[in-house]
Amino acid sequence: MRIGELAKVTGLAPSRIRFYEASGLIQPVQRKANGYRAYDADTVWVLEMITNAQAAGFSLDEIRHLLPARAKGWQHDELLGGLKRKVEEIERLQERLARNKAQLLLVIEGIESKPEGMACVDNSQRVLERLREEIAQDKAGR
Structure with a gap:
């Protein structure tokens, strides 16, 4: 053809x-x-x-x-090995994306729940501190 x-x-x-x-x-x-x-x-x-x-x-x-x-x-073994490596790579990517999503949701929640009367700059510090704590806990849990 x-x-x-x-x-x-x-x-x-x-x-x-x-x-x-x-x-x-x-x-x-x-x-x-x-x-x-x-x-x-x-x-x-x-x-x-x-x-x-x-x-x-x-x-x-x-x-x-x-x-x-x-x-x-x-090449049976080479093909099977390559496919399994790609599945593992996808699983690692999914885990990283899940962590990123959780962090973004934490930031969104922190911005949306800004205490009445708190300045935005102070709220951003509050949100960043909370994010740092979450990241530290996540690393400790791994």
Whole structure:
């Protein structure tokens, strides 16, 4: 199939497909006598794996190491290890985001509950002190 057809099937721009080919993520194809590239059907699922992996947070370099050299030959242990590492990375990110969210909610609550008559500068000091205490408790709990 030609690059225009491949782009239509995958939803990717032809320039993106050429980039993946130049980057070694998909197998390079020889141009036919008419100058067109002819991609095989396996290229569709490889491109889908690449875009799905990117959506899951994998970098192109990580994807390059996980994809089989040929469409038929997976490196089982390497693939499994890479997937498990990404899950661990996502879990660490979720924990960090949860801490960040809790801190932001603490700041919001502190601003919204400013005591009547307290100057904003004094309230900001109160909120920052409370935030420092929360961060210290969080670090002590880990």
